Amino acid sequence: MASELLLELFQATVALTGALALVALLRRPLRRWLGAGVAYAAWIVVPLAVVAVLLPARSGGTVLSAGGEALVVSTGLSASLPATGGVLAPALLALWLSGAFALALLMGVRQWRFRQALRREPGQPFDRSGGASPAVTGLLRPRIVLPDDFQSRYTPQEQRLVIAHEQMHIARGDLPAQALASLLRCLFWFHPLVHLAAGRFRFDQELACDAAVVARFPDARRSYGDAMLKTQLAAFGLPLGCHWQSCHPLKERVRMLKQTLPGPRRRRIAAALVVALAALTSLAAWAAQPAAPSPDILATSDGGQVDVLTPPKYPAGAAAKGLGGLVMLDVLVGADGVPKEIKVSQSSNDEAFDQAAVDAARNWRFNAGRNGATGEKVEGWVRVPVNFSPDEPVEESAPQ
Numbered sequence: 001m002a003s004e005l006l007l008e009l010f011q012a013t014v015a016l017t018g019a020l021a022l023v024a025l026l027r028r029p030l031r032r033w034l035g036a037g038v039a040y041a042a043w044i045v046v047p048l049a050v051v052a053v054l055l056p057a058r059s060g061g062t063v064l065s066a067g068g069e070a071l072v073v074s075t076g077l078s079a080s081l082p083a084t085g086g087v088l089a090p091a092l093l094a095l096w097l098s099g100a101f102a103l104a105l106l107m108g109v110r111q112w113r114f115r116q117a118l119r120r121e122p123g124q125p126f127d128r129s130g131g132a133s134p135a136v137t138g139l140l141r142p143r144i145v146l147p148d149d150f151q152s153r154y155t156p157q158e159q160r161l162v163i164a165h166e167q168m169h170i171a172r173g174d175l176p177a178q179a180l181a182s183l184l185r186c187l188f189w190f191h192p193l194v195h196l197a198a199g200r201f202r203f204d205q206e207l208a209c210d211a212a213v214v215a216r217f218p219d220a221r222r223s224y225g226d227a228m229l230k231t232q233l234a235a236f237g238l239p240l241g242c243h244w245q246s247c248h249p250l251k252e253r254v255r256m257l258k259q260t261l262p263g264p265r266r267r268r269i270a271a272a273l274v275v276a277l278a279a280l281t282s283l284a285a286w287a288a289q290p291a292a293p294s295p296d297i298l299a300t301s302d303g304g305q306v307d308v309l310t311p312p313k314y315p316a317g318a319a320a321k322g323l324g325g326l327v328m329l330d331v332l333v334g335a336d337g338v339p340k341e342i343k344v345s346q347s348s349n350d351e352a353f354d355q356a357a358v359d360a361a362r363n364w365r366f367n368a369g370r371n372g373a374t375g376e377k378v379e380g381w382v383r384v385p386v387n388f389s390p391d392e393p394v395e396e397s398a399p400q
Helices: 002-034 036-054 088-116 157-171 176-186 192-216 221-230 248-254 264-287 315-323 351-361
Strands: 128-129 136-137 143-147 242-243 325-333 339-346 370-371 381-387
Touching: 002 036, 002 088, 002 192, 036 176, 036 264, 036 370, 088 136, 088 176, 136 157, 143 157, 143 339, 157 176, 157 192, 157 221, 176 242, 192 221, 192 242, 248 370, 264 315, 315 351, 325 351, 351 381
Parallel strands: 128 143
Antiparallel strands: 136 143, 136 242, 325 339, 325 381
């Protein structure tokens, strides 16, 4: 179980890295050619790539038939593949969970401290804070937060623009997007690129919100820029909140106010481009997974021919002493179903058991594997655990 989870995490990390690299390359050209909103929307490819790689893999590839179900004979012989990984996989899984929990706890404490500093005045639509910049916080019930000197610091027009900016964050769904970004940071806490990308994501989020407000108030660019210059920037970002931070290049935000807003045709092109980019990235992440065996390929028979696994001879000395053991064999099965190579991948620590399992495997016959694309029989490896149980020793048995 731990090994499977770590494999899923590894595949998700690879997909996440590719998606982040793609967005890092495209965000500036997209912003310059199609506007800040498109650069921000392009970030959707990151969570979609992670989700895509966690979906069931495509069917296909070379599969060795095991009779459609586990092979069971009197000595406990089975063609099922038991979980492996020893103690390393659980230890790594515990380390990953500990890191994710620690970062989530740190973010939760930061969010709690911010909310403790707020004052909710009865009858007022906004919360107040002494040291905070204008912000919006709260995932389920978002509230706008204003500094105590809001009325004295900003002119009436600037106040309307600041409030419009925070309302735009709510309308655009930026709070759930920020929550998703925080979740990815917790899950992939070990990945430095994720934390670096989080700052770029917030910056693109603010630029997109600025562009949306300017599109709504096209004649108030100067006042909007003045409001930016008067805003006291926050030192860090909230995991579940949006506000202007000191890491945002203010010069670039002001420069964006001078850009011509994209027209309807460019917006349609931009929307189609983002959808295509998200779809292609998700498809690539999903297709890059190793192919999973398809139930349609696992044949139960082939012209009346089924797997024939003769049980091994139980060593007489071990049977007399009531000894047992497990031998794990790796068998290279040819296209004709005959074993071509047999390896002991896991010894029972008793040479008699190991030799008995290998001797029996030489006489096994498998319903050969099939190529998922052509359906032709092909050779391939199969792992077979051979369990010698002292409770039911079997000296010889006819082929099944």
